[in-house]
Amino acid sequence: MELRHMRYFIAVAEAKTFTRAAERLGIQQPPLSLQIKALEHEIGFKLFRRIPKGVELTVGGKVFFNEARAILASVERARQRANSAAHGRTGKLSLGFTTSTITHQLAPRLISGFRQVYPDIELEFQEGSAATLIDSVSRGVLDVGILRTPVARPDGVSFHLLLKEQMLLALPAVHPLSAAAYKRKSATLATLSLRALRGEPFILTRRHGAAGMYADLVAACHRAGFIPRIVAEVENMLSNVALVAAGVGVSAVPESMRSIHAQDVAFFQPKEAMQLAAPLNLACLTNIPNPAATRFLTFAGCPESESE
Amino acid sequence: MELRHMRYFIAVAEAKTFTRAAERLGIQQPPLSLQIKALEHEIGFKLFRRIPKGVELTVGGKVFFNEARAILASVERARQRANSAAHGRTGKLSLGFTTSTITHQLAPRLISGFRQVYPDIELEFQEGSAATLIDSVSRGVLDVGILRTPVARPDGVSFHLLLKEQMLLALPAVHPLSAAAYKRKSATLATLSLRALRGEPFILTRRHGAAGMYADLVAACHRAGFIPRIVAEVENMLSNVALVAAGVGVSAVPESMRSIHAQDVAFFQPKEAMQLAAPLNLACLTNIPNPAATRFLTFAGCPESESE
DNA sequence: ACTTTCTATACTTTATAAATATATATAGCT
């Protein structure tokens, strides 16, 4: 049995004559009669009762008619559902974030915006270090990872820069140098040379497997002519700011951290800004297997990259 | 799209290689590849990702796989359902009875027996005069009518004798002749000649459109040498027996009425038994359109007559 | 009885699925 048989059968059942059904189908009457005959032979019972002015459905034919219509409809549905999934309008999408990226305002904006545009894509979230996310992406268990620095570049994984964020120097509010930050009336930050922090106790984020910004800051200090005295190493940026607020030491954190502990931390624009960039990157497979992920990339403004 | 495409697609998805799927399908690999290619082209997206050791489903392919399996299953279901209906194992069956046949013990036995054998046939019942039932059968709105005498024989309607029932003479228990009925000890009935009832007041069933038994009894009286004196004409056999019990007169009723008003009615076997037969007939279309009706006829023991 | 209006059958053509032969690509092995 083929769908053709069902289409033909439905046409005849609706037209109530072979002749008109054949016209409607755009074929001649004899092949239509033959196809119906073949169908009747295959299923083992007569679908139509041949009456002088055409045909009428038998009891079995009536049942088959309803079934056949339902089947054709479900074929159409199948086509549409698969099409939606294939083009990423429906499906599942797993997103991974590092702690410092999920704190950035971009994360909730991306998520809520994407959900509005694609309400039929089921989102799954997970959190982990940059290294973990990249590994998950490369193994195909995570569609998209959002992280700061590509701490590893496995084959088949691509990175897309979402934005380059400024790093700010963070000093305890009670620090003598902090006074300068509060004199200003404009919204722009006071600047401070990294060199001015020579000898200060430094707090650094050395998250396991995320050497990126740690190394950048140490290198910037070297270039400024000193070796930073590290008094604390913390797991993530939030702890970092909290320790600065507690007066443990100074540090450099991404600009998006500015609102956190704002009462107890003074933020300065470093003169060495160029050397202290905090990028926000998106990691995904180069050949994206999940079309929903492609939708996400496009939505996030990454260069076009087709799912197969 | 044809079912063939779905069958081939499912085979490839399950085998995970074209080559083995082709073997399983009993065709060669190239035509299988071509068919899948045509399917992919028609639905507008790739179903498989070609990998060195075979193929794997894309996201759209996975969705289509589930849909396609459901569709093939529903084709199978459709075939079975229609087949059951076509062969009368499922469906609807409307049965009509006259009052005198529904009172006969055969009616409940037929119904309950048939329901046990064919639990998936939905039964509908209706009651009416023999004429009404025959008309309904001929118009196709009733599948089977069970009645006493074929009071009309429209073209296309066939009658099948279910059983020939004996008519009994019924006299009020208080009637002088009734004493003979109670003397006997054996289960067999006392006999009585119709001639003995000459001059008695007669009650007759003259249901509108059911001339059958009324005419038979009058004719039998004539043959017995007298014209019955009719004191009451009733609508159905039950009323008939009730009036006999009430002492209004004598009558002849089918044997199955014997248990009704047994206290107040004496029953005799008429000597003219041959002339007073009460048949039970089944009426249906000669070309039975409802296979469930054919099942019923066969169950009731009627000669085989196929539904188309 | 004749025309009309259907379906059914016989036969031909055409389209397309399947078969055959072969090319191409890639991973794993020596």
Added chain:
DNA sequence: AGCTATATATATTTATAAAGTATAGAAAGT
């Protein structure tokens, strides 16, 4: 690095079956 094994893809032929053409047959209405 080249060879082999194991895939899919392509080109071409063959076979199958669907569609087309012509016509017969059956039944109802004029």
